[in-house]
Amino acid sequence: MALDSATQVTADPDGRVELRDHSAIADSPHYNPELAPVPLERRTWTTYNFFALWVGMATNIPSYLLAAGLVAIGMNWLQAFLTITLGNIIVLGPMLLNSHAGTKYGIPFPVFARAFYGVRGANLAALLRAFVACGWFGIQTWVGGQAIHGIVGKLAGTGWSGAPVVAGQPWTLWFSFFAFWLLQMAIIWRGMDAVRVLENWAAPLVALGLMALTGWVLIKAGGLGPILAEPSKLGWGLDFWKVFVPSLMGMIAFWATLSLNMPDFTRFGGSQRKQVLGQVLGLPTTMSFIALLSVVTTSGTVVLYGEAIWDPVALTAKFESPVAVVIGLVMVILATISTNLAANVVSPSYDFSNALPKLISFRVGGLITGVIGIVIMPWRLITDPNIYIFAWLGFYGGLLAAVAGVLVGGYWVHARTKLDLPELYVAGGRYWFKAGWNWRAVVATLVGSVLAVGGAYNGPFPADGLIPFLKPLYDYNWVVGLVGGMLVYLALTPRRENA
Numbered sequence: 001m002a003l004d005s006a007t008q009v010t011a012d013p014d015g016r017v018e019l020r021d022h023s024a025i026a027d028s029p030h031y032n033p034e035l036a037p038v039p040l041e042r043r044t045w046t047t048y049n050f051f052a053l054w055v056g057m058a059t060n061i062p063s064y065l066l067a068a069g070l071v072a073i074g075m076n077w078l079q080a081f082l083t084i085t086l087g088n089i090i091v092l093g094p095m096l097l098n099s100h101a102g103t104k105y106g107i108p109f110p111v112f113a114r115a116f117y118g119v120r121g122a123n124l125a126a127l128l129r130a131f132v133a134c135g136w137f138g139i140q141t142w143v144g145g146q147a148i149h150g151i152v153g154k155l156a157g158t159g160w161s162g163a164p165v166v167a168g169q170p171w172t173l174w175f176s177f178f179a180f181w182l183l184q185m186a187i188i189w190r191g192m193d194a195v196r197v198l199e200n201w202a203a204p205l206v207a208l209g210l211m212a213l214t215g216w217v218l219i220k221a222g223g224l225g226p227i228l229a230e231p232s233k234l235g236w237g238l239d240f241w242k243v244f245v246p247s248l249m250g251m252i253a254f255w256a257t258l259s260l261n262m263p264d265f266t267r268f269g270g271s272q273r274k275q276v277l278g279q280v281l282g283l284p285t286t287m288s289f290i291a292l293l294s295v296v297t298t299s300g301t302v303v304l305y306g307e308a309i310w311d312p313v314a315l316t317a318k319f320e321s322p323v324a325v326v327i328g329l330v331m332v333i334l335a336t337i338s339t340n341l342a343a344n345v346v347s348p349s350y351d352f353s354n355a356l357p358k359l360i361s362f363r364v365g366g367l368i369t370g371v372i373g374i375v376i377m378p379w380r381l382i383t384d385p386n387i388y389i390f391a392w393l394g395f396y397g398g399l400l401a402a403v404a405g406v407l408v409g410g411y412w413v414h415a416r417t418k419l420d421l422p423e424l425y426v427a428g429g430r431y432w433f434k435a436g437w438n439w440r441a442v443v444a445t446l447v448g449s450v451l452a453v454g455g456a457y458n459g460p461f462p463a464d465g466l467i468p469f470l471k472p473l474y475d476y477n478w479v480v481g482l483v484g485g486m487l488v489y490l491a492l493t494p495r496r497e498n499a
Contacts, residue, residue, distance in 0.1 A: 009421055010041060014271050017105050017421060025425040034350065037421060038106035038267045043067040046488055050278025053342070054267060057258075057449025060339035061143045061332060062113045064210060064312055066254055067294035070247060072308040075240075076231035077295040083244060084291040087251025088139050089286045094404045094482065096276055097260040097281075098337025103275050103410055106170060107422055109261035109347065110354035113403075114424045116410035116489075124445065129260050130351035131376075132396050133344045134369050136257070138378030139338035141184065145177030147329040147336070151315065152176070154325045162378040169379070181370060184337055188345055188366035209331035214293045216319070217300035246394060246458075246475045253397020255283070259404055262349040266381050288439075345369055351394040395453050398477030402446070402448030404484025406441050413495055440492040448485030452477040 008021035019037045047074075070080035101112045110126035117125055149172060153161035161172040201441045218224060234240040262279075269275035301309040312332070319325045349365030360368070411417060423429040427436065455470030457463055465471030473480050 004372055009234045011022075011028040014337065015104060016040060016271070019106075025348070028427065030114075030357055030427065031425045032353065032361075033361050034353055035108060035357055035425075036083040041069075043103075043106060043268050045265075046270055046271055047274045047278040047281070047335070050269070050275050052263070052280060054282025055286050057068065057343040058283065059210075059290060059311060059335060060140065060343075061336060063254075063287060063290045066251065068298040068308070068311075071295055071298040071302070073243065073247075074343045075243070075247075076091055077243070079234070079236075079240065080177040080295040081291050082287070083247050084251050084319075085284065087248050087404065088192050088255065090115040090248075090433040091252045091255045092283055094408055095255065095262055096279060097408050097412060098259060098404065099262040099266040099269075099275055099279065100201065100272060100417065101419070102266035103269035103272050104417065105419060107424065108264045108350045108354075110351050112263050112411075113407065113413065114431050115419050116406055116438060117441045118433040118436045118438040119424070119431055120349075120426060121433070121438055121442060124442060125406075126351035126354050128399060129201075129257055129404060130369070133255050133348040133351075134372035135376045137340060137344040137348075137369050138373035138376050139346060140336050141181050142177060142371060142378045144184075144333050144336040144340070145173065148180055149173045149176040151326050151329045154322045160319045175310035180333070181374065182214055184340060185367060185370050187337065188343060188370070189363055201279045209327075209335070210290065210293045211299075214297045214300075217297045217304065217315075220447065221300040224293060229442065246477075249476065249478045250394050250401075252437050253394060253400075255345070256400040256404070256478065258343070260407070261350075261401055262389045264347050264350055290456030294333055304424065329495055341452060361379045363470050372466075375461045394458065394477055395445045395456055397451045398474075399479030400417060401478045402445045402485035405448055405482040405487075406444050406489045407491045409486035410441070410493070413490060414495075428466075439488060443492060444485050444489035447488045448483075451484040452481030 008019060008354050010020055012018065018040045020039075021033075025031050051101070061150070067080050067084055070083060075083070076229065102109075103106065105112075109129070113122035113125040113246060132265055133380075149161070152172070154403075160172050161170065163172040165171070166174060180273075196276045234243055235435045251280065266275045297312070298308050301307070301315060316325055316332075345366045348369040352365035352368050353362060355362045411419075420430050421432050426432075431438075433439070450467070451470065451473060454467040455465035455472065455474035457465040457471055457474060465474065
C-alpha cells in the first residue's frame with residue numbers, strides 16, 4: 001500500500017483510498033464522525049447487499065403509482081412498461097458515475113460535493129437534494145397513513161371511513177397519517193440499526209402484496225387477454241410522443257435524488273465492481289418488475305371498472321374479505337416504512353448534518369426530514385397523476401440534474417477521479433475556494449436549472465411556461481439540466497484546476 005506519511009492517506013491495491021489518521025481534521029467545524037471517511041475494514045458491502053438495497057428501495061407504492069399513473073393518463077400496458085424501463089436504464093448512467101467517489105474515498109454525497117461547490121457551498125447541492133427527500137418522505141408517509149385508514153375503516157365501518165371532513169379529508173385520515181408519521185419518527189430516533197433490522201425482512205412483503213393484487217385483478221378480468229387487448233387512448237402517433245418525452249423525463253427524475261446521493265451507500269462498498277454489478281442487477285430489474293405488475297393491474301381495473309384505479313390502497317379496499325384487506329394493507333405499511341426510512345432518511349440526515357456538523361446529528365437530521373415532510377403537503381402531490389409525474393417529478397428532476405452535471409463533469413473530466421481527501425474537511429484549503437464557495441459550480445447549477453425548468457408549464461405553472469421561450473426545453477428537462485450544468489461548469493473552470 002502506498003502511504004503518505006504526512007496525511008496518513010493510503011491507497012489500496014484495488015484503488016480505494018483511506019484516511020488512516022483523522023486527528024488533523026477531527027476538530028474542524030466541517031467534520032463529525034458520521035461525515036468522516038469510512039475506514040476500509042468497514043467497507044464490506046457485497047454485490048448482493050447493493051442488489052438487495054435496490055430491491056428494498058424500488059419495491060414501494062410510489063414506484064407502483066409511477067407506472068399506474070402512465071396508464072391513468074392514457075398509455076397502454078406496453079407503452080407504460082417501455083417508458084419506465086428506458087427511464088431507469090438512462091438514470092443508471094449518472095448514478096454509477098457519482099457512485100464511484102463514494103466507493104473510492106468512503107465519503108457521503110455532501111462531502112463529495114465539497115470538492116466542486118466548496119466546503120460551504122456544498123450545502124447548496126446537499127440541501128436541494130435534502131428538501132426533495134423530505135417531499136418523498138411525506139408522500140410515502142401519506143400512503144402509509146391511507147393504508148392505516150383503510151384497515152381501520154374495514155374493521156370499524158362507516159363511522160370511521162365516513163368521519164367528518166377537515167381540510168378536505170376525513171379527520172380519521174389525518175389521524176392515521178400523523179400516527180404513521182410518529183411511528184417512523186420513533187424508529188428513526190432509535191438509529192440506523194433499527195432501520196436495518198426492519199429492512200431485512202419487511203421490504204419484500206410489498207412485492208408479495210402487489211403480486212397478490214395483480215393475481216386478483218387477473219382472475220376478475222378473465223385473464224391477461226382482455227387486459228393486453230385494452231387499446232392505448234393515445235395510440236402510437238403524435239399524441240403518444242407528446243406525452244412520452246415528458247413522461248420519460250419523469251421516470252428518470254424518479255431516481256434523480258439517488259443519482260446524486262448514492263455515495264451515501266457506496267461508501268461502504270467492498271469494491272467498485274461489487275457496487276456497479278449490484279446496482280445494475282438491482283435497479284432496472286426491480287423497477288421493471290414493479291412496473292409490469294402495476295400496468296397489468298391498473299389496465300385490469302379499466303376492464304373491470306371502466307376507469308383506471310391507479311392507487312393500490314383504493315383498489316385493495318374493493319376486496320370483499322376484510323381479512324384480505326387487512327393483510328394486504330399491513331404489507332403496504334411495513335414495506336412503506338422500510339423503503340421510506342432507507343431511501344428518504346439516510347440522505348437528508350447526512351445533508352442536514354453537513355450544514356451544521358457539530359450541532360446536527362444523524363438522528364436530529366431525520367427528525368428535521370419528518371417535519372418538513374409534513375409542511376410540504378404531500379397529499380396534494382399525488383392526488384393527480386399529471387401533477388405527480390409532470391409537475392413534481394419533472395420540476396425537481398431538472399433541478400437535481402443540473403447538480404448531477406456539475407458533479408459528473410467536475411469529478412470525471414477535471415478531477416479525473418482524484419480528490420485530496422483531508423482537504424474536504426478543512427477551511428482555507430484546496431476546496432475552500434472563495435469563502436468556502438466555488439462560484440463556478442453555483443453559476444453552472446443556476447444556469448442548468450433555469451434552462452431545465454424555466455419553461456415549466458404543467459400543473460400549477462402558467463400554460464405558456466414560467467419563461468415562455470424556454471417552454472420547449474421543459475419536456476426534456478432532465479437531459480437539459482444535466483448537460484447544461486456540466487457544460488457551463490466545464491466552460492467556467494480553468495483547465496489548470498483539478499476540481
